[in-house]
Every structure is written in C-alpha cells, then in structure tokens.
Amino acid sequence: MKIIFINILFFSLILNAQLNSPNFDKARNSINEGNFKRHLNYLGNDLFEGRGTGTIGGNLSAKYLALEYDRIGLQPIGRENTFYQYVPIHGSRPLSGSKLEVHSKSIISLELNKDYVLNKVGDQTFIPNPIDVVFAGYGIIAPEYDYNDYYDFDVEGKIVAVLEGEPFSENENYFNGVFPTIYSSSDSKERIALSRGARGIILIPNLFEEPNFSWEKVKQLFSFEKLSLAYSVTSQLSLILNPINCDIIFSATDYSYDDILQMHKENRIQSFPLNIKMNFKGEFKRRDFLAPNIIGMIKGTDKKLADSYLIISAHYDHLGIGSSINQDSIYNGVFDNAAGVSALLEIAEAFTKLTVKPKRSIIFMLLTGEEMGLLGSKYYVDHPIVPLYKTIANINIDGVASFDEFNSVVGFGTEYSTLENFLINSASQENLNVTDVPSIFMKSESFRMSDQITFASVGIPSILVMDGIDYKNLTKEEGLEKFIYFSDNIYHTPFDDLTQQLNYDAAVQHIKLLFRLSYNIADSIEEPEWNSGSPFINARLRTIAEKK
Template structure:
C-alpha cells in the first residue's frame, strides 16, 4: 500500500527545474540528472508539481507577491484539468483575499501619571509600542489594572480578573500561561489575541504586556525595540484597515521591567515581588489596580495588498448528505525571500508546503478518475497567507464560498513529512470531536496503528489552518506519521528533537496560533533529502467513513531543505514581543491569534448527525 516515491528524495533539490545553463558545471549537471530521473507516472506527477511550485522562479510564493499569484493560477489550472468545478468568486477558481500590511508608524508616546507629576516613559527603555491593525491612530488614557496572566478560564481554575472591574481601563498582564495547563490549552490561552479578546469582553479599552524575568532571558528589551516597526499582515476590511481579534481593546505595546517598576510604584504589591513570582512556572497573581493613569498615543501605517485562495469542488451524489461539504485544505504560500543564511535568502518551500499542494492536486485527480462521485461534496481548498498567521483560512471561514453551515469537516494537509515508511499515525484533534471513531476506522483500514501524541506540551492541534475551522465549530483533524517504522531515518537525534529543535523568534504583538509568524528559515530547496514515501499521497481519509478512504498528513512547520530537516524542522516559537517565554506563543503559527469564541460545536461527519460536543479548550458546545 505504501510505495516508495524515490523521486521525492530530491524534491528538496527543486531550484530552477531542469535548468539549462551554458556552460553547465558538473554540480548543475548532477542536479539536473537527479531532477530528470525517470519515474512512474503517478510519482512523476507529484514531483512535477513540486518542481514548479518550489522553483527559484516562484521566489518562495510569499502571500501578496506576483509569484504567489502565478502559483495560484497554476493550482487553478490543475484543478480544472482534474475535473473539479470552480468554487471561488464569480464562477471561477480563485477567491480574492484582500490583504493589508501594517506596522508601527512612530515610536509613540507613553505617559504615566501616578501620585505625582506626569512622567513620560522612554521608548526602548520603558516601552515598545504595538501597531494597531484596526486604526491608523490610537489614543487611550485610562487607569491600569494588573491581571496576572490575563486569563479567565474557570474550567481550569484560572480567573486572573477575580475581584477587579476593568471596564474603561487598560489591563496589564504577563505573556504566556501557567505550565500546569495542557499543551493545547497553554497555547490557546497564552495567545495575545485570546487575552485581548477576554479583556475586551470584560470592558477593557486596551492591553499592555509586561516584560518578565523569563521573557528577558529569551529576548532582551533592546532587541525588541529594534524590531518594533516590523510589518505584519492580515486580511483587510472594506475601509482598508485590518481584521484584528479585539479592536475594542487593542494591544498598546510592551512595558519593560524598568517601566513596570514605575507603573507599580505605590501599588499594594510591589513590583519586586510580582517580578519574582513571574519567574515561576505556575505563578499565582492577585489582580489589583495600579495607582495611576496611563496615556498612550500610537500611529499605524497600512499598505494594501491582495492574494487568492484557490477553490475546486466535486459535488456530492447522495440525496441526503450530498450538500454537506468536506474541505480538504493545504496552504500554498511560503515565506518568500528573507535574511540570507549562508548566502541564500530564497525560501523555496518544497516541503512547506509544495508537497502538500501536490498531494491535494493528485488526490483531486484520484477522486475524479475513480468514476464514482463521493456521497458528500468535496472541496479542495488551497489557501494563502498561512505563513502570515492563518490569514487565508481565516478569511475563508469568515467569507465562505458555500454556506458555512454546510461544511461538516476539514482535513488539513500542511507539509507532510514523508521521509520514511511509517507504520503508525499520531492523530491530532480526533478526540476533540465525534470524528474520533471515524479516524480509528480509516487508519485501521490502511493497515497502520494509532499512537498517542508524543509531545502534548506543544499544543499542535491549535497551530495550523484547520484551527480556523475549529473556531467556527467545524471538526478538523489531521494525522502525523508516527515514530514506528523500520525505515525511519537513522540519526542520533531523537524524533522529539526533530520536531521541537531550534526556537523561532516571535515578531508579532499578538502571538497566537502560529506565534509570530514563526517563519522558520528555509535555506532553499537545494539540499539532498532522504527517500520519501507517500503511500497514497493524499487526503482521502477519515472524514466520511466508507465514503472517503486513504490518509492525510500532519501539517509540518517550516523547514525545508530535507538535509537540514533534523535540525530545522518544527522549531518552537518563542514569543519575544508579548513578553512571554517559550510558552507564550507556543503555536508556531499564530501570527494572528484566535478569537475568544472559537469552538462552540462539533458535528459528526456521518449521515448528517449533529452533536454539540464541548471543546475542552474553550468550553461548552453551542446549542
């Protein structure tokens, strides 16, 4: 069932596909010989997609770039060739996604008025401003209330707002969440967007993040100040501003330990004690008002951009469940051109996520070539802006091209790690919905076992495009090849090390699902790769019981060149902007954070049954 795709061993070599140069050097000739090696047709098709999408000509497929647009047109053409019906705007395959890049336009002004005269705070020493994606100019003057971690999760015994009224006030909190939380809960509640949304729901008018002794060890405040104007991206509202999670309680910035000492002067609990508590894994704080008023003025600049999701459909044949939609998703974008590493600034994105898109295309062909229509409607969705913070999937779930209520499940394919012949699968998300039994049945049908999450502290379930569907109450799952398998790459580095090595810096003020863009560097696609095996290379899996068969893969994280895979892949995101340590922005991705009202209802993807299951992270199901 699992056939080796020997050609994928050199997928990471896909620079300029079959480049012809004159005169041709020996290394170039050797490279082209590998790229042009004959393969069976199905394997050659997979390889061909990656050769094009990960070529140097695509310049890393960054969302909003002309090269991404070319890649989107390529995928649309492939969907057409596969026989998919268009599911985008105006009867086409593309769904336009308006984007906006925004950044701090000035150093801003922070003025603290305590029990004495007004005291201006110093940029880079006391504070670093945050860009507000929702407004060009932000002006707030209000009392400040300290609320510990800024988390309100009574189901986990955490109420940092107990005993205080924050209506009309600015709340100040530390990044991250208690270590006693499970990995997924820690990632979710440690998100800056989640915290801002909680603050907004309680009536706060702004939030500030406090530097802690732990976050200072991860990244100095001076380094944070150097990157205060780093651009961020989200999807754009009609007025040109960006979509943010809590426009009523914007992040105003980060206050250093030195600045916090000024804000806490005269407080009931001195800053020295608070800072000492914050150095603990499971710090317990008591909320309290600070004796003064903080006046903040910041400016944000905006640059519009545009990109596209690509949508293809296979209509369902069943008269009862045929209108229900199962989404098979993968992100098309990568991180483009970044700071050079060993002289190479181009991030080709072969593994992240050209292979995922290739699998999506080839799986579409398998469906249509079978001659048997699926009972449910299948949507093939290639999204943009995943590397910007799950932007394309967030836009789609807020502007779906089919009724949102008709979508019963999402199976996401993000960077399948196919470097060995695996014998088990790790399931992420199955136990959080009624999809679990369907997963078990489908995995058993393809002859592999199920293994538990080997690193639950990583909170993987909340860290890729599928989570945008979860936020809307739609079940979403994905599998990851497990640790079993005799052909697993031999290396002194453990599997856990492969998945968690090398931290990434957080550049977002609201580290959430994929904290800070956690753009893990790719040095290109030139390095040699281990042999890759794909089996059925795709996603006919798990969602509709007997109607969809096969398997799909766990969304990987950057990075690319497979030769560097063991040391680059799956680096933890370390939040350096919200003042959190490595737990603060756990989910690589999150450049943009999750909403406060994520999962309210899960629906079983079988025979139209609906069940309102509670999501253990975010509370009870919706009626």
C-alpha cells in the same frame, strides 16, 4: 470500552466494503514522488518570493494553482465560474515614527522593534493622552477553574499588562495540567481585557516558561506586514514588551520583573496598579487589496449524498520577504506549506482517476492568508460557497511527513468527533497505528493553530493528520531531535527552502493515507459527528437550525 469497540468495528465493516470501488488501488498508486516533487520545486522556488499574501509571488502562486486545478479536471465553483474566491484584505505596517511613552517619575520613550513590537495595528491603537496602566496577572477569567485575575479589579479605560502563560498545574482538572489551555493564548487574553473595558494590553514575556526566549526571533516574526480582513473590527492597542524593559513598567511599585516571575513560579500571581501612565501614537503604511482562495470540486455520485461536502484544505501562502538571515530574505515555506499544497494537488488528481467517484462531493480548497490570522478560511466560513450545515467534515493539510517513513500517525482534533473512527480504520488499512498526540506537539496547541480550527468553530468536524514519532529507520529520540531542530532553526525562517533534506517516501506514504481517509469519509453513508460535550457541537446545531 465495549461500546467504543463495537462502533469501531461497525465503521470498519462499512469502510472495507467501500474500498471495493473499482480502480481505488490504481488511483491510490498514482500518487508518486515525481508529481509531488514537481509541485514542491515550483512553489518553493525563489521565483515566488515566499508566496506572501497580496504580493506578486502570492498572486503568481494562485495562478499556477488555478491552472493545475484546470489541468486536473476539477469543477470551478468560485467567482464567475472560475477557481477564485476573492478575499478583501487590509494591510498595515507600523513605521519607525510610532511613539510609545511611559509616564512615571519621568517620561521614557520606547522605540519600536528595539523595546517593543506591535501585536495588533490600526487606528484604534491610538491613545493620544496618557492613561493608567495596571497589572492583571495572567489576564485570565476561567469560571470552570474558579479563577479570575480581574476579580474586584477595575481596568475600564486603562491599559492592562499581563504575564504570558497561565497558572502552573499538574492536575489535569485544573488548567489542563501540564498542557496549556486556550487561556494561555494572546488572543484570549486580549479578548478578556477588552471585554473588561481595557483600552489596550501589554504582553509580558514569561522567561521562566521560555528560558530560550529570543527578542531577535520576536522582531523577525513581527517584521512582516500585518493583515486583517477588510471588514473586521479594528484592533485595540496590543504590544509585546522586550524583557529588558519590563522593569520600567514595575518601577513605581514594590515589585520587579524578577519578582513577577518568582510569583509565577510559586503560583501566587496577583493583580495590582502599576502607578504609571502610557500613551501611544502609531504611524502606519496601509493598503487594501484582494487575494484569492483557490476552490474546485469533484461532484459526488449519489443522488442524495452529492449535496453534502467534504472540504480538503491547505494554505498556499507563506511569509514572503522579510528580515534577512545569513543574507537570505526569502521565506520560501517549503514545508509550511508548499508541501501541504503539493499533497492536496496529488490527492485531487488521484480522485479524478477513480472510475466511480465517491458518493459525496469533495471541495479542494487552497487558502490564502493563513500565516496572518487564518484569513482565507475565516472569509470562506463567512461567505461559504456551499452551506456550512451541508459540509460534513474538513481535512486540513499543513505540512507532510518529511523525516522518515512511519508506523503511526496522530490526529489533531480526533478527541472532539467521530473522525477518530475514520482515522483509525483508514490508518489500519494502510498498516498504520493511531497514537496519542505527544506532549511536545500538544504544547503548541496544534489543533488551534491552523485552518482546521476555523472550520471547527462553525461546527464542521475537522482534523489535521500528521506522522507520529514511531519511525521505521529512526528512534523516537532521533525523530524528536529532528522535530525540535526544525522548530527552533527552520520553521518560519528563510531556511525552510528547497535545500532541506526531505524524505519523499515518507511524504508519499502520508499523502496516500490522506487520500484513503478522504475517500472513506466522502464515500460513507455515515457523517462524522461531534462527540457529546465537544466545544463545537453548539455551532453545528446552530448552522443546521439556521440552514446556513
């Protein structure tokens, strides 16, 4: 505890000294509701049709943002001295002619969207001849917890059905207690199944953990075109089964779907053959296109440190046009993430108003394809404009405060690096506290659900900063109620539009904090570092060794 206090005090002394930079307060105070609102009203307008990646609306958004970069005075560092880094993307949309058959006592044909949705698409999903299907519990291999659903269980050449979620635990040393681990994610389950030689995977909804599960919402989410990087490996079959059909795959066993949910409840899940076969022939509408990341820079002023870089990022894409809800089919994405983009533009403009710029260079990066798999950030780290090992940190912006002005903030990812120290001091300078991430946010695995995880995965210390639940005019209960309502009724729907009642004072407060945090990092002689034991530290050491 004493060492931690000394470290924080040391950082505080450094950062307070840095804030003597001329005109810092003037630049900070230039951040205002008017400019933020102007960008928000533009990007959230129906004109942009939800800023879908590879659509007219998405391309119009990119042009607007590049023009704003030029107006602000950022240095273009993209292709051919422009603000564009073009990302090659493959799009695929499953068609109703896709055919999924279950071979049990009879052949049962399942209908796309009504009975199942495809989690992944592509030619590798093609399984023309019926193959065995097995049930592999949660589909998890976790050596650190001495847990293996595949122990002594051969799934090579078969389709694996797995239950969503992971073993229940209240012991923080076993599957992170009540909070989920990475093993509960569908991507992890898919990777593990394919590593065991499986031809595909069926994800079975866990109604015990999701009592308010809605197949209509699943269909809505999966109604959009599936996108992937053009050079990525084609995915194997991955589908989500409608719960009303789950008994079909257990029909040739001694168990029912309800029995499986009871096994989960009692922590006695097991793996076993399903004694059925399945085949799939998909029909898809495909296209290939380019979509740009928008990238500009402010050069650092220190001769040595200017060749090191802070990336401030936000994704500008949203879902585009999708299934109509209440006669509205435009998914505007005002909070997610027109607000974050507008915040980044405000921060960039504030930096241009500084008489003396920070020591290190700052890259402002507006990313495409986040909603469809973090595509823009993944492409960037595969094709970095500046070396990854010279990139000292990433601050990602995915939404800004909108309910009420706040007294505290939370930092997603602070437990992994010394960015926590920078956040604590920056928050203190804004008269804010830093609090632990509330459990309701941890359950969503927020750090792994936006572009900051991409940068972290290649060794760049990364952070996402959001308002806490200690509000100035709302109780914690009222704040949580607003968050839950937004998550259940607004997020990823056409209702995330300009009719929302946003608290602009809260948004400006959030942006000013992010500006201060960015300045403190970019002007510090100390680089953020991964904490000992961080899962990302080896990636950092690798990029340094390879000078990548």
